[in-house]
Amino acid sequence: MSAEADPFSKVGGLADVAAALPAELAAMGHDVRVITPCHASAMDVFRAADDRQFLQVPDFAGMRTVELATVPGHGGVPVTLVHQPHYFGRPGVYGDPDDLLRYRFFCRVVGTALREKAWIPEILHLNDWHTAPLAFALRNFAWSHPALRGTASVLTIHNLRYRGPDDFNDYLAQGIYYSDFVTTVSPAYAREILSPESGEGLDRLLRLRGDSLVGILNGLSFAAYDPATDTRIAARFGARTIDNRASNTGALRAAAGLEPAAGPLLGMVTRLTEQKGIDLVIEAAPAMIARGAELVVLGQGDDALATALRALEATYPGRVRLVDDFDEGLARRIYAGSDMFLMPSRFEPCGLGQLIAMRYGSIPIGRRTGGLADTIVDPQENAENATGFLFDDFAPGALLAAFERARAAFDDLPLWRQLQANGMQADMSWGPSAKRYVEVYERALRQRGA
Numbered sequence: 001m002s003a004e005a006d007p008f009s010k011v012g013g014l015a016d017v018a019a020a021l022p023a024e025l026a027a028m029g030h031d032v033r034v035i036t037p038c039h040a041s042a043m044d045v046f047r048a049a050d051d052r053q054f055l056q057v058p059d060f061a062g063m064r065t066v067e068l069a070t071v072p073g074h075g076g077v078p079v080t081l082v083h084q085p086h087y088f089g090r091p092g093v094y095g096d097p098d099d100l101l102r103y104r105f106f107c108r109v110v111g112t113a114l115r116e117k118a119w120i121p122e123i124l125h126l127n128d129w130h131t132a133p134l135a136f137a138l139r140n141f142a143w144s145h146p147a148l149r150g151t152a153s154v155l156t157i158h159n160l161r162y163r164g165p166d167d168f169n170d171y172l173a174q175g176i177y178y179s180d181f182v183t184t185v186s187p188a189y190a191r192e193i194l195s196p197e198s199g200e201g202l203d204r205l206l207r208l209r210g211d212s213l214v215g216i217l218n219g220l221s222f223a224a225y226d227p228a229t230d231t232r233i234a235a236r237f238g239a240r241t242i243d244n245r246a247s248n249t250g251a252l253r254a255a256a257g258l259e260p261a262a263g264p265l266l267g268m269v270t271r272l273t274e275q276k277g278i279d280l281v282i283e284a285a286p287a288m289i290a291r292g293a294e295l296v297v298l299g300q301g302d303d304a305l306a307t308a309l310r311a312l313e314a315t316y317p318g319r320v321r322l323v324d325d326f327d328e329g330l331a332r333r334i335y336a337g338s339d340m341f342l343m344p345s346r347f348e349p350c351g352l353g354q355l356i357a358m359r360y361g362s363i364p365i366g367r368r369t370g371g372l373a374d375t376i377v378d379p380q381e382n383a384e385n386a387t388g389f390l391f392d393d394f395a396p397g398a399l400l401a402a403f404e405r406a407r408a409a410f411d412d413l414p415l416w417r418q419l420q421a422n423g424m425q426a427d428m429s430w431g432p433s434a435k436r437y438v439e440v441y442e443r444a445l446r447q448r449g450a
Contacts, residue, residue: 001035003130004093008042011093013352014158020221023075024434037106038081040091046081057112066109082109100166103130111137120147123441126155129164132175152448155179159349160193160200181444182213185350186371190215218350219430227360232329233336239424245361252337256296259318263292264410267338269331272301277344282308283396288403289319298323298330335360340406344399348372358423364388365402387423
């Protein structure tokens with residue numbers, strides 16, 4: 001269950017996970033179904049679907065009629081799109097004033113379907129606050145529906161900070177307490193959220209979970225992200241044809257209106273939020289530009305950060321470009337054309353940007369936190385297998401120091417090619433992580449209700 005699922009709706013990494021993990025589990029032989037709201041981006045697929053049915057679902061205003069359409073998703077996994085005109089079919093996945101009511105109703109739809117349909121899952125895999133209430137509801141359902149007594153719930157926290165729009169209703173905390181198992185999206189983040197500094201006020205609750213809280217690193221769909229077959233980039237390439245990559249850098253500079261330059265092209269594909277360390281980049285950018293760097297940023301979000309980036313763009317015309325948008329094609333061209341990919345996050349539960357960047361030969365520079373610490377190998381720790389550069393302190397000087405180390409490597413072509421090859425050949429696929437999830441499912445079944 002997920003609020004978003006690629007390719008039907010996508011705001012962030014949750015959509016990728018909700019598509020790629022089920023596909024990997026299905027390839028392993030498991031019977032997997034996905035259910036997600038039908039947002040406006042999926043309405044054409046919904047209307048064209050042959051497998052349609054209606055469901056009567058209780059709501060505060062009485063019964064509401066819901067229409068379900070089941071369509072094939074990634075890997076042929078059945079995806080059920082939930083449409084109800086009062087709540088769904090809107091352009092926005094998040095951000096509406098009634099989001100709490102919308103996603104509570106989505107949970108009611110799933111609860112009704114569980115009690116009325118013949119297919120009963122062994123595991124309900126919940127994702128973030130939007131679906132967390134079902135961990136509690138499942139226990140209530142089981143009293144009067146014995147078939148559900150064998151179903152266990154697993155809740156995955158993709159970002160602990162996002163807990164819903166209502167200060168008096170914390171669905172995520174409820175899910176943490178009642179689910180049979182809790183996962184989050186990297187081992188380092190699972191450790192970090194047990195501390196008061198990173199626990200967002202829930203660290204004491206999370207510590208109650210003991211060994212039923214684990215971090216499993218998000219994977220990357222190698223079929224969906226492959227520079228050797230990606231038609232949205234200027235020139236396709238692989239680890240053995242890395243010289244072809246240069247055409248993408250030139251094309252990205254031209255598309256972004258940047259000047260031709262011998263220095264490194266820095267890229268960011270990100271939400272413009274304080275979490276992502278945009279303020280560090282803004283402060284460090286003049287020094288990086290003085291060392292020959294150029295910067296292209298793709299992202300939307302905080303108006304103050306966007307204004308500061310536009311001011312930087314005005315100060316350094318032809319050297320800095322902000323594209324205040326979400327454009328998947330441009331995102332791919334940034335991954336394929338940038339020399340270095342910046343992720344100086346305050347915290348980062350997992351992060352997919354650094355995984356995609358490595359897959360496309362862009363060297364990540366990230367802060368040593370969460371999934372960045374778990375996936376980027378720094379030359380100071382392991383020179384032979386290095387894939388990027390890490391720094392510790394959340395400070396412009398620390399980012400600059402990491403950039404300087406990357407800049408020195410950039411000038412050493414054999415070393416730079418080795419870094420690129422290491423990243424492109426690293427196994428960041430879903431295979432190992434999907435096996436870990438199966439282990440979690442089995443543990444959840446053994447301890448359900450405990």
